[in-house]
Amino acid sequence: MEWTREMKYRTLEDVTSEEINRLINKVDKAPWRQTYHIQPISGLLNDPNGLVYHDGLYHVFYQWHPLGAVHGMKYWYHLTSNDLVHFKAIGPTVKPNHHYDSHGAYSGSAIVVDNELKLVYTGNHRTKQWERIPYQVITTLNNNTTADKRAFVEGPPAGYTEHFRDPKVWYDSNRNKYYAVIGAQRVNETGTIVVYESTDFKDWQMMGELKTDYKSFGYMWECPDLFNIDGHDIVLFCPQGIDREGNRYRNIYQSGYLIGSLDFDSMTLSHDEFEELDHGFDFYAPQTMIGEHGERILIGWMGLPDIEYPTDVDEWAHCLTMPRTLSVRDDQLIQQPFKALQQLRQSETKQSLNVTSNPKTINEMTGTHYELIVKINDNQSNTFHIDLRQSEDERTRLTYDATSQQLTLDRSKSGVLPNGVDGTSRTTKLTNPLGTLQIFVDTSSIEMFINDGERVMTARIFPKDSSDQITLTSEGGDVSLDMTKYDLKGDIICQNYTQSEKH
């Protein structure tokens, strides 16, 4: 099907309930539906938006185009949760129903102001000549609907192009002020972050750019975030237009962070080198929030723009990553699975193994959605492999090379491959020898936390359901390891999620 502009920019009001039901039913029967990840009931999911914990409730939104697996008219799909594990699906709460967001309610964030939930996002407006005018919009969330859309920046400021979006807001109690970072493209076609401040959350002043050592690093920076963990200032952003450098910057767009120290008065960040947040294939546009216990939690989009995914033909695409808790260790950002996810664990299987050059399939550990914890006790090998979602003709292979201390995720035999991706493997060099792996496998994804959060590798995979084995092999010596597998039961998420949509 050819998606015309008119088809892409239909709203939910433009389609019949029959068409929507047909879509939802088609997607419901589609292959590769996830069991415990947040995924769209139809259409396309992208950036997580408006993450906030307020009044005992987590709110998670995502960018949503309901009518097919293309980037068209965008809504904010809304879910709430008491624990960030079990979700209630609310539906499309932020709708493109205003001049400001006439062509999409684009990405943004949430904040509590005077006990009200404020959503701050980019309204995507197109003129009759189809030129983009971005509005930075504030709206109030009330009973799961929005009221009073107000723009505090209309169009790009002088010196910036139409690519001016993704406001992330926070309150600084020391300065008693609200701040927003916004992703921007300078007119010289380099990316940057622009900072705004407000004392009353109504009038906002542009403070200028956040100054970093990266003066010309890609043509646009999307989805900025700025926060402090244990005295470390951390800036997240997604630069577009970075060329590959060996094993770095392999995906079409990057998502990473700078860590250092921010001088707020001069808005200058002293920082280490840009590091990617995830070393897999499918990770972009993350956003963070403060959780129930004051921890910094990150959720990402498990997908990328401009890539063709095998689910597209079934009119759905993408999911969110599992939430990750952030911390700092040795000046590095550490990402660990959000603790409460352990509630999803259903049955435990443990094994202590000696991995040799003779491939060993763990018959007690099969499945398509589980958590696998691997603890290396002794590694005498040159390389060793863990094959997941394995069958006679498919496998998703993790390979650790002890000499180079590199871990490789190879999805060349993972099943159907997305189109438009550079290569079929991703490799990352670890800071320490491989000690632990904590791997979340779902029907069509894998998220691998390495060395207790030192690295993460995330990928969508599209294997057959019958590819459900785990096989281990080593080369050049044996590996002694403990493996623990938990089946994960996320039906509650999916059930609620789907049900609330079907009425």
Place this chain on the structure above:
Amino acid sequence: MEWTREMKYRTLEDVTSEEINRLINKVDKAPWRQTYHIQPISGLLNDPNGLVYHDGLYHVFYQWHPLGAVHGMKYWYHLTSNDLVHFKAIGPTVKPNHHYDSHGAYSGSAIVVDNELKLVYTGNHRTKQWERIPYQVITTLNNNTTADKRAFVEGPPAGYTEHFRDPKVWYDSNRNKYYAVIGAQRVNETGTIVVYESTDFKDWQMMGELKTDYKSFGYMWECPDLFNIDGHDIVLFCPQGIDREGNRYRNIYQSGYLIGSLDFDSMTLSHDEFEELDHGFDFYAPQTMIGEHGERILIGWMGLPDIEYPTDVDEWAHCLTMPRTLSVRDDQLIQQPFKALQQLRQSETKQSLNVTSNPKTINEMTGTHYELIVKINDNQSNTFHIDLRQSEDERTRLTYDATSQQLTLDRSKSGVLPNGVDGTSRTTKLTNPLGTLQIFVDTSSIEMFINDGERVMTARIFPKDSSDQITLTSEGGDVSLDMTKYDLKGDIICQNYTQSEKH
């Protein structure tokens, strides 16, 4: 032929001289080539640019896409003249060879600063994602080439969209400052004019908008101009997106003026209603300059965007209007043919006629390029018609209705018609009863000055060469009039113009 984006944005360096020669030869043999109007040797002409009189020489530039009758990569084509009647063709002087104008050297103006000729224009830059970034560029004209392109506004200022262009600059000797007006689209999709000032022609400050009573009058104002005639402040601009109102605003885009009094400190213009500059079919994007004798001279583009012209298939389109001298009479802007054009007159034929209901063809007055002066001595008719470029099956009809005091230009039988035009006639109500007509006919155009410049009606027409008669008829009573016809010889223009290109 389908014009792809790549084809449209080729530069002259991207094509062989064979291709250019083929184009020029094809156009040279094409029908409807003008004899005394400035027209392109190939490709598309649009806005007049950089009009200036300096050191005894007039400079006239126009927007030029050399490679076909579409809006593609734009150059400034350059002509010079001692008298604004006979021209020397210099060639494409302002070239899209810089980052600022990588996708076209768009419209602008000229000014003499410290005895140097400065060109001030909009560089059209497109990003890799094909988004427009307009740069306001200053360059110095030296030996018919440009040096030192410098941008004084980079991208649109805050509150405006990418439609920010067409700087018209002048020097105000009372204030000892340089000024520029720039056409702009606000982010709320209304048109306006933004004013800049400079003391040294290097650093420019934005002063804000020119304030008029038209707060929401079309979605974009192109090609602004601002000048004073005999104590009257006059603002020209071309609003886009004005709906038709009866006989007004019939063309796809409008070109008109406000006349009144400008308070410079508050930049507020007190003014009469917006009036169209021309009441024909094909007039847009005019620009003015001060002539040799201090007079205000206007030249327009005899064409409009988004209309398909019959010459397109032969890979050329459009011409400039004849220069017009501006003055003010009864608070109305008056446009008269530039006096020196009389140099083009070759042979004179005079007749005194009584026009009756019996159609009268003036056998002594045939031709396809001439000037015709009609003086009404006594008009007893209800309506009377002057048919120009007439033959058995073609005519371009002027009809005057004495009761309603309306003049109509009807090109329904003028030959091949442009596509995409609303209707085939244009009507204007005169302030005074019809007294005189001064009409310039060329191979494919007619420019009619009414009542000594009270109104002008301009149209391209595409008749057969053999449609060369003049016929008069009246209804309801006789008309007594004098007619004077001059053959016009403009070969010198065309010869030089073409020759300089062919070497």
